[in-house]
Amino acid sequence: MTVFTHFLATTLGVQALGLEGRDVALAYGFGVAVDVDHAVKAPYYLRAVGLRDKRGYYWRSSLQEPVGFLWIAPLCLWLGTAVPLLFYAIHLLMDYSVSFEKMPLYPYSRWVTRGWLVSVPDKVKEAVLFTVLLVANVALWWARR
Secondary structure, three states: OOHHHHHHHHHHHHHHHOOOOHHHHHHHHHHOHHHHHHHHHHHHHHHHHOOOOOOOOOOOOHHHOHHHHHHHHHHHHHHOOOHHHHHHHHHHHHHOOOOOOEOOOOOOOOOOEOOOOOOOOHHHHHHHHHHHHHHHHHHHHHHHO
């Protein structure tokens, strides 16, 4: 999914849960900013394929896979909040709905999956989810004003 759908999903969660202060920062950190690893991997992409669009290039790190729960769960215990766990899970669920390759246990295993809903085109999934999230955000905002 794109940063736009992650942002809308996180915003909806923040509104629905009535989060404030530190929890808002944690929600956006684990719901949206977790994609920062793409910026870290950009030089490797440029070195490997240049400026052309190479679909299927493995952009993800362990930060983008379920194995990330191994460090996020203890962090939640230390912080005393489940917000990072919840928003990281939402982020992963959204990412696993698109058809690019994923390695759920990376770097401990090279097993590859394509996630779910692979028969539905990614652009359709993105458009539908974007629309649903946008409408839900507006509806929730409208209901609370």
